[in-house]
Amino acid sequence: MEGLQIPSYLEGYVSQILSCIQDNVTTEGMWAVRLKLVPYRDGNQWHVLYGENITTGILGRGSSPFEAMQSFEDAMYEKIKEPTNV
16 A cells, blocks of 8 residues: 555645544454443443442543543552462
8 A cells, every 4th residue: 555646625624534533443352342341320420340340340421432442451450460369
């Protein structure tokens, strides 16, 4: 694709498409997507919860669904780092 000539009138569309592809690649690897979790709204916050409740489960929250997914991603990695008592 190197050296591909894109007509100037299509440059905006191509830029949007490439941005969407990048966003899709970014979110496909997220834990919330892999676990098929759906962000839900609670008051003015969005939450992503894995488990029965926020006390025993893993929670991500934010002001948008994507922020909640990012917070959940951080919470999952923190949980993975925790030593387990065997």
